[in-house]
Amino acid sequence: MSDLVTDRLELAAAVLPGTGTLPELLAALDLLEALRREHLPGTTAAVRTRAAELAVVLLDAAVRGLPGLAGSDDAADAAALVDLAVRAGEDRIGLRLDEALGHLTRVGSALIQGAALAARVLLDLTDLDTLGTRVAGWVDAATGPDTRRQLHRLLGGLLTAAHPLLQSAPAALDPLLERIERLTDTEFLDRLPALRGGFDVLTPAARDRLLHTVAERLGDRLDLALSAPPELLARWAAADAVGRAALVARHLPVPGSPTGSADARADGAPRPEPPAAGLTPADRWRLLLGRQPDRLPADARRYARALDELYGAGRGEGVTDLGPATGGGQEASFPTAREWADELEALFGTAVREEVIARAVEGGRTDVLAELDPAAVRPSMELLTSVLSLAGGLPEAQLARLRPLVRRLVEELTRQLATQVRPALTGLTSPRPSRRPGGRINLARTLRANLAHTRRLDDGRTVVVPERPVFHTRTRREADWRLVLVVDVSGSMEASVVWSALTAAVLAGVPTLSTHFLAFSTEVVDLTDRVDDPLSLLLEVRVGGGTHIAAGLAHARSLVTVPSRTIVAVVSDFEEGYPLAGLLGEVRTLAGSGVHLLGCAALNDRGVPCYSVPVAEQLVAAGMPVAALSPLELARWVGDRVRGGSR
Secondary structure, three states: OHHHHHHHHHHHHHHHHHHOOHHHHHHHHHHHHHHHOOOOOOOOHHHHHHHHHHHHHHHHHHHHOHHHHOOOOOHHHHHHHHHHHHHHOOOOOOOHHHHHHHHHHHHOOHHHHHHHHHHHHHOOOOOHHHHHHHHHHHHHHOOOHHHHHHHHHHHHHHHOOOHHHHHHOHHHHHHHHHHHHHOOHHHHHHHHHHHHHHHOOOOHHHHHHHHHHHHHHHOOOOOOOOOOOHHHHHHHHHHHHHHHHHHHHOOOOOOOOOOOOOOEOOOOOEOOOOOOOOOOHHHHHHHHHOOOHHHOOOOOHHHHHHHHHHHOOOOOOOOOOOOOOOOOOOOOOOOOHHHHHHHHHHHHOHHHHHHHHHHHHHOOOOOOHHHOOOOOOOOOHHHHHHHHHHHOOOOHHHHHHHHHHHHHHHHHHHHHHHHHHHHHHOOOOOOEEEOOOOOOEOHHHHHHHOOOOEEEOOOOOEEEOOOOOOEEEOOOHHHOEEEEEEEEOOOOOHHHHHHHHHHHHHHOOOOOEEEEEEEEOOOEEEOHHHOOOHHHHHHHOOOOOOOOHHHHHHHHHHOOOOHHHEEEEEEEOOOOOOOHHHHHHHHHHHHHHOOEEEEEEOEOOOOOEOOOHHHHHHHHHHOOOEEOOOHHHHHHHHHHHHOOOOO
16 A cells, blocks of 8 residues: 555656646645645555655645736635645745745736735735735725726635634724725715625625624624513614604604605716715625625615625525524515616616626626626626626527627727737738839838938929839738637636637738637637637637647647748647647647747736646747737737747
8 A cells, every 4th residue: 555655646746746736736735744644544654754755845836836826816726825825834935935925916816916915914924004004005996997896806815814814903904994984975885896796705604703893893883682672672663763753844864764866867867875874884894794784774775785686695604594684685686687787777877887797797697698788888808708708608599689799899809909919010010012013102111212312392392202112012922921829718718718819800910920710628629710700709719628738739730831930829828638748749849840839828807827837837948938928919929020030
């Protein structure tokens, strides 16, 4: 038995440091710890020694791979990042973990930034005062759609680990309490969906504990048991009724009563003001934590119910508690998506309504797709990615209704991308100049070529005489370059597929480039005939399945006719699902033939990379440079190659 365990440890030592993902490395570290503690059969002194040595190697590999998590929007990666920091403890492998976490807090996706900040706090690299100030700053900055989405993801990443600090450390909680209390009702309600989404990562029980802590800090202890005798409750109710009657008699607003607003939006529809009596700090925390809806004023419960439709009562510890004032909203859900959308419009206005519905789409709700107005929706990569991820499972009738929305998003995003990319392709997107007549005259080149040939007219003007005219001429096709985009469409690659399709559509308009589009998972599909129509291409691609990068490169190799004028760009997270030797062999073959190779790390919807650093390092050694390039940077790289730049 011990020999078998030793063999497996040697195999793990050979494979995992170079190919393992962070969750895989953490799982391996768990197993090694079990061996070290003799919790598994076959454990001998030699096995324990080898397990301890391998644990150091795998921990080092996990830290080296952290930069590859920068673009991740997966909550599991955020949790794994915090788990790694906890495991490392005081032994942080020199300064590398410190530096890696600092890098992620600066350039990572919002989710990873929040998780990296939590990890730094747990390692005492960032103090609690800084944590509280940062969180308060996130709330202050959330004034628009992008920053509100940022707030949602930052809080979600941070609270994966740091939520106990909010309960136990006043320095961390007090700045957030102050910000939430200082906001006007309108400012708070604009941020409410984002705040609720950030705290939704906590279990219901954790949110109950945090609300109890907040109530103590606010001096507003909330007793849900209502242990007062019935006679006293009846007297309280009678006093409330007398007070209400007095307010009504004097035409004063009644706290807790729904009120409308005389103001109207541009479309003429009335928009209710915030609750008439205003939201107390405790009520605000009830709303953003999704707890104790029955303690809210009646008109504030509308906000709780509308957000419960998206977030529900939560997941994990405490979710089965159905007693009063412990779960999310207890009222029935909205009968239709249209009614929910109308309620969001009435409560939050158009901008926040679109954000909430888009978040529901990202969560997999297909019934709200019809509520997104193609003419009014704000185009974004994350929305397009979410819509496309749901489109594959829709029947043709629903897909037909969805096409106008997808078309609007694709056209607008392609236009924006083209505006950025085309200047990087200067000299490639225009016909080549020639002195042979036959095409349109190139005015700019003709003027520069004839500046020495001028004549002064009788009226004093000076004109250029075009003795050497320069004409436009078509580029000869045999002089063209071939660009082969090899795009990974395996699971979790949606955003990169969208980036690649839009970039391919822009590059397909370059006369000197013949652009091919190969989509691969475990199989390869050539979608070159759709490359100039990104809408058709994106609706054709089905993201999912395993990863076989070597197969994609093999197909690309079959398209090569003139290696020195061929560019093969692979877009992937480089988590190869097949033996790595086959992939490295394909790379060496293509590099040896003279093909221009480039590995493009997968990008999230914000253009931040997410990829396997150990595999990328081996690809670089085999002859394929790997970089995290935005579409603009990729266009510049392609332009440099075609214009004769160095490899």
